[in-house]
Amino acid sequence: MRDTVPRTDLIVCPHCDAAWSLARPEPGERAVCQRCHTVLITPRRxxxxxxxxxxxxxxxxxxxxxxxxxxxxxxxxxxxxxxxxxxxxxxxxxxxxxxxxxxxxxxxxxxxxxxxxxxxxxxxxxxxxxxxxxxxxxxxxxxxxxxxxxxxxxxxxxxxxxxxxxxxxxxxxxxxxxxxxxxxxxxxxxxxxxxxxxxxxxxxxxxxx
CATH class of the missing domain: 1.20.140 (Butyryl-CoA Dehydrogenase, subunit A; domain 3)
Structure with a gap:
């Protein structure tokens, strides 16, 4: 039986569906999809x-x-x-x-x-x-x-x-x-x-x- 627990170490680009290992940026930084350059995470204080x-x-x-x-x-x-x-x-x-x-x-x-x-x-x-x-x-x-x-x-x-x-x-x-x-x-x-x-x-x- 397959494990159905969600993967919290991955993030999927909503534009091109590419999956990337999740690296949480610091406030003021941002994570960008390397394939289509869509901004994935933009934390701000x-x-x-x-x-x-x-x-x-x-x-x-x-x-x-x-x-x-x-x-x-x-x-x-x-x-x-x-x-x-x-x-x-x-x-x-x-x-x-x-x-x-x-x-x-x-x-x-x-x-x-x-x-x-x-x-x-x-x-x-x-x-x-x-x-x-x-x-x-x-x-x-x-x-x-x-x-x-x-x-x-x-x-x-x-x-x-x-x-x-x-x-x-x-x-x-x-x-x-x-x-x-x-x-x-x-x-x-x-x-x-x-x-x-x-x-x-x-x-x-x-x-x-």
Missing amino acids: KAGMQIIALATAVLFLIIAAAIFPFLTISAGGTTNSVSILEAALAFSDGPLILLALATAALIVFIPLTRVLLSLYVLVPLVLDRPPAPHAARAFRLSEALRPWSMAEVFVIGCAVALIKISELADVTFGPAFWMFAALVVLVVLQESFLCRWSVWNALSEPQKS
């Missing part, structure tokens, strides 16, 4: 608190950006302000309702879900407490949703659209626009601080004992 602070800021920015005016457009003596959710759900009454709901999910609800899952998983670990119930499943779901969190794609699309609209009307950025721009930057910082191997290792330690 006090990274947990930094990630929680960034995630909390992202949470408030997402909620505020979804409520406050995103753009104000003036043309022909008519002025109209629109929020992100109103823009995403503009066609929700017609045959494009599925597209409208998908757009709202990709730019608001999925990023919101990911940040809530991150806080649910990381807060107990950073406070040196046992992982929350089903924390591994929650972190796995957060990682599965990562490709579908498209806030930065929305910002790029808005930038392209605004260049064309500005020739036809006066466009004024609302507070939600700047909140969303800051949100994208904070999400990038949060992703750069997060060492996924460290999270999985912390979640598996109670099971080993």
Whole structure:
């Protein structure tokens, strides 16, 4: 009968599936796959608190950006302000309702879900407490949703659209626009601080004992 105990002395590259002997780097160093150069481990001192602070800021920015005016457009003596959710759900009454709901999910609800899952998983670990119930499943779901969190794609699309609209009307950025721009930057910082191997290792330690 084969031994089914997980190998803790190996690490597998998530990009090219190469297996390497695990050598834990010191804080500030990083372990890189020698085949495809994917970063495997990036431990940082006090990274947990930094990630929680960034995630909390992202949470408030997402909620505020979804409520406050995103753009104000003036043309022909008519002025109209629109929020992100109103823009995403503009066609929700017609045959494009599925597209409208998908757009709202990709730019608001999925990023919101990911940040809530991150806080649910990381807060107990950073406070040196046992992982929350089903924390591994929650972190796995957060990682599965990562490709579908498209806030930065929305910002790029808005930038392209605004260049064309500005020739036809006066466009004024609302507070939600700047909140969303800051949100994208904070999400990038949060992703750069997060060492996924460290999270999985912390979640598996109670099971080993």
